[in-house]
Amino acid sequence: MSNRMRHQTAGIKPSRSGWASPAALVGAVAVGLLLYFCVLPLALLVKHSFQGGDPFASYRLVASRAANWSALKGTLTVASGAAAIAFLLGVPLGWLVAATDLPGARSWRSLLALPYVVPAYIGAVGWTYLLSDRAGWLNRLLTEGLGAPALPVSIYSLEGIIFIEGVFFSPFVLMAVAEAVERIDPALEEAARVSGAGPVRVWLDVTWPMVRRAALGGALLAFLGTCASYGVPAVLGPSARPPVSVLTTRIKGYIDLHTTGGFRQATALSAVLLLAALAFPLAERTSGSDSRSAGSRPAGRKPVALGRWRTAALAGVGAVFGLTTFLPILALLISSLMENVGRGFSWENLSLVHYWVVLRRPEAGLALRNSFLLAASAATLAVGVGGTLALMQARGGLRWGWVLTPLAWLPYAAPGTVLAIGAILAYTGAWGINLYGTLWMLLAAYAAKYLALAYRMAAAGIEQVHPSMEEAARISGASRLRSILEVLVPMVRGHLVAAWFLVFMPSFGELTMSILLFGPDTPTLGTMLFELQSYEDPSAASVLAVLIVAVILLSNALVRRLSGGRYGI
Amino acid sequence: MSSAAGGACLPRAAALCLLAGCLALFGCGEPKEPELWIYTSIYREVLDKLAPQAQAAMAGVKLRWYKAGSEEVAARITAELASGQTPADILMTADPFWYQALKEEGLLRPYRPPEASRVPPALTDPEGAYLTSRAAVMVIGYNAQVFSADQAPETFAELTQPRWQGKVVIGDPLKSGTALATVAMLSNKLGWDYFKALRASDVVVEGGNSAVLRRIETGDRPVGVLLLENLLKARENRSPVEIVYPRDGAVVIPSPIAIVAGTDQPVAAERFVRFVMSPEGQRAMVEGYMYPADPGIAGPKGSAPFTRLLAMGRCLDTKFVREMTAERETLKETFGQIMFE
Numbered sequence: 001m002s003n004r005m006r007h008q009t010a011g012i013k014p015s016r017s018g019w020a021s022p023a024a025l026v027g028a029v030a031v032g033l034l035l036y037f038c039v040l041p042l043a044l045l046v047k048h049s050f051q052g053g054d055p056f057a058s059y060r061l062v063a064s065r066a067a068n069w070s071a072l073k074g075t076l077t078v079a080s081g082a083a084a085i086a087f088l089l090g091v092p093l094g095w096l097v098a099a100t101d102l103p104g105a106r107s108w109r110s111l112l113a114l115p116y117v118v119p120a121y122i123g124a125v126g127w128t129y130l131l132s133d134r135a136g137w138l139n140r141l142l143t144e145g146l147g148a149p150a151l152p153v154s155i156y157s158l159e160g161i162i163f164i165e166g167v168f169f170s171p172f173v174l175m176a177v178a179e180a181v182e183r184i185d186p187a188l189e190e191a192a193r194v195s196g197a198g199p200v201r202v203w204l205d206v207t208w209p210m211v212r213r214a215a216l217g218g219a220l221l222a223f224l225g226t227c228a229s230y231g232v233p234a235v236l237g238p239s240a241r242p243p244v245s246v247l248t249t250r251i252k253g254y255i256d257l258h259t260t261g262g263f264r265q266a267t268a269l270s271a272v273l274l275l276a277a278l279a280f281p282l283a284e285r286t287s288g289s290d291s292r293s294a295g296s297r298p299a300g301r302k303p304v305a306l307g308r309w310r311t312a313a314l315a316g317v318g319a320v321f322g323l324t325t326f327l328p329i330l331a332l333l334i335s336s337l338m339e340n341v342g343r344g345f346s347w348e349n350l351s352l353v354h355y356w357v358v359l360r361r362p363e364a365g366l367a368l369r370n371s372f373l374l375a376a377s378a379a380t381l382a383v384g385v386g387g388t389l390a391l392m393q394a395r396g397g398l399r400w401g402w403v404l405t406p407l408a409w410l411p412y413a414a415p416g417t418v419l420a421i422g423a424i425l426a427y428t429g430a431w432g433i434n435l436y437g438t439l440w441m442l443l444a445a446y447a448a449k450y451l452a453l454a455y456r457m458a459a460a461g462i463e464q465v466h467p468s469m470e471e472a473a474r475i476s477g478a479s480r481l482r483s484i485l486e487v488l489v490p491m492v493r494g495h496l497v498a499a500w501f502l503v504f505m506p507s508f509g510e511l512t513m514s515i516l517l518f519g520p521d522t523p524t525l526g527t528m529l530f531e532l533q534s535y536e537d538p539s540a541a542s543v544l545a546v547l548i549v550a551v552i553l554l555s556n557a558l559v560r561r562l563s564g565g566r567y568g569i
Numbered sequence: 570m571s572s573a574a575g576g577a578c579l580p581r582a583a584a585l586c587l588l589a590g591c592l593a594l595f596g597c598g599e600p601k602e603p604e605l606w607i608y609t610s611i612y613r614e615v616l617d618k619l620a621p622q623a624q625a626a627m628a629g630v631k632l633r634w635y636k637a638g639s640e641e642v643a644a645r646i647t648a649e650l651a652s653g654q655t656p657a658d659i660l661m662t663a664d665p666f667w668y669q670a671l672k673e674e675g676l677l678r679p680y681r682p683p684e685a686s687r688v689p690p691a692l693t694d695p696e697g698a699y700l701t702s703r704a705a706v707m708v709i710g711y712n713a714q715v716f717s718a719d720q721a722p723e724t725f726a727e728l729t730q731p732r733w734q735g736k737v738v739i740g741d742p743l744k745s746g747t748a749l750a751t752v753a754m755l756s757n758k759l760g761w762d763y764f765k766a767l768r769a770s771d772v773v774v775e776g777g778n779s780a781v782l783r784r785i786e787t788g789d790r791p792v793g794v795l796l797l798e799n800l801l802k803a804r805e806n807r808s809p810v811e812i813v814y815p816r817d818g819a820v821v822i823p824s825p826i827a828i829v830a831g832t833d834q835p836v837a838a839e840r841f842v843r844f845v846m847s848p849e850g851q852r853a854m855v856e857g858y859m860y861p862a863d864p865g866i867a868g869p870k871g872s873a874p875f876t877r878l879l880a881m882g883r884c885l886d887t888k889f890v891r892e893m894t895a896e897r898e899t900l901k902e903t904f905g906q907i908m909f910e
Binding site: 066129234235252340341343417421426428430436437520530 | 613638645648654741743744771774776779780788808810901908909
């Protein structure tokens, strides 16, 4: 209360406006960062695709290849399948953990976000231990142990790729739905119930319309993320029968030709993915209703009683978690403890040697520090810039504001390799600054790549707060900046924290961009992982994956404990 | 309201701390002595031994290492050159075709130190634009839990036989430079029909050599074509794999070292090349289970003599590399069409 009194007395001075105001300055900085770090590298790449005698030669060449068209088809199939899986998993789970009296709901919420913590291609490696054609542990259990006919499920398949990508991106939908559910005014559902609607009816008519936008937005995010992903299709696609080819693996193939022509064709093909990014905000805009609450998280929300379904729901959530998340992580853990995966399960094969190999590396501590620092900084930067852009969008103030959304999406839709090459073109001195070989280079790439996630999460939060709240503060004399920092930010806190984690987690184990951008003094967990995966026994890479999961779980638990449960995933 | 405003302090304070932390930790000091940048794909084991030795031999110059896969190094150099310049002074990776292409574009600075005279002439570029510093060898590996030595395949050619249907794994030339070199050699000697037959017998194409090794180890595909060094290392780590030197010739792939034409440290770069080609530098290669380019220095423990492998005639000598460099784009395309479409 005293706080508020102070505001009122301090706020009598006239609020400044126009270009000189602090709020406008913050906005200008955010737009500047967006243009310099998200648009410039990709613009330079696209410029490359038009070079040569005939500007459209690379495009014509790319379009003339049947393989590229089947790769486009592959990308669309995998991405829509993955989006569907993310949606089907995320909506019920998000609702269960946020709205009901599911036992241990808060812990489930953290656990179900785990697939996103493990880099997707490492998850894919975990699955190959379980479900590779003949040697997969689960497959052998089914055929040799239980005498099932020789019909093993192979993770090396189109379905396998879709499944892993869908599970990996399901936390997008889950987190968005959970956050939206918590914002529903319980009075609405109560009113429906009092009017005689059954629980299913209440869900369909009241709850669903309020979470639809969040759920579809999350699924679209999964779609776009899958389009740009390289690791999983690269690990599983070539050995699938029939082989699965997607745009990102084709693009990498062109880059790996190391010829001028190959490079141009890679950029031309990447431009197709960038177009998807430009279309994304349009798709999202048309995806649902608009629900706004006047306040922050409504008070007095009582969890929906599941009644006799409580046990069934718990069993269902447990089964989904076990099958999609626990099993592959367990497989990674087991393989990290095997001296050699070839010798199978035996006490004699149990060993900590891979942990020793990883931890005794002189750069292990430095890599951990770098990754933690980079991920935390990238997350903070992305939330700051993304939040500012979202606010400018939501509260008007810029005539060309609508242009910003598609621009923020560009790096997210670009394959990591392409973005990294763009960063090398842009930040090695030719365009103002030279970030070469420093952590700044990695920071710029991470923050740019995942800016869209922070932007979208923040936008979803801001949309739900009616501008009247800040207006009230401004009428009381607070400056624009102050009304935002002290009124709006606390209200969208949950969204901002979720946004922070959405950027932190993939940055922590990021590999594709890091491997091209790191310098001699800037190893990261991702570059270490690459080295271990490509030369050491792959079990050593499992060690790092296990360590990444452990670090994220621990820091999440720590943050939640220190903040009394208010922050964290 | 006051509690909400109080809650906002935590993220703001956290953000400020993070920013301050970043500024303190990200900063990069000005280099004091001249730096030599080496881009390389050599293995950690080799680098751990080579880097301190090289640094000791090169007083007054700070050695800076960028270590990644051959493909990543090439992608990075391509992007750097497109942006105007590269900080790299020395390149030391596994893909000989790339060096030939760089040489043809005039991007390498010729240098042939006296130490290089011990390298067989077949592995020496006549203009000295790049040198062979070590050699990788592509062989057949098999899982000894699945096959005994007398059941194992003896040649590359026989892998298309029905006996090996569904049992073979090979590397992907689109992802691995050594797999590309192998496809170049085998398609040249055995024709593309060889790969069509492999596809028909349900061969699996995996990414790099370690992925191939894992398929063999788990028994998923108990026979595979991969690098000797991976097998030697795995055997040392008690993996159930065994080595076959194919009777129709293990594929010998020279790994070059070269000086970048635009280097601002030509003298230091030449000193470094001399060190790598010296007996001390060459012996470090053996740590990574690779053959030194100097046949006078013994190869890795438990391996066949280098001269015997060279005599089998499946070596990517400079003549072969020169002829195939222009073809590698078509090679990848053709391979992709056969295996992935």
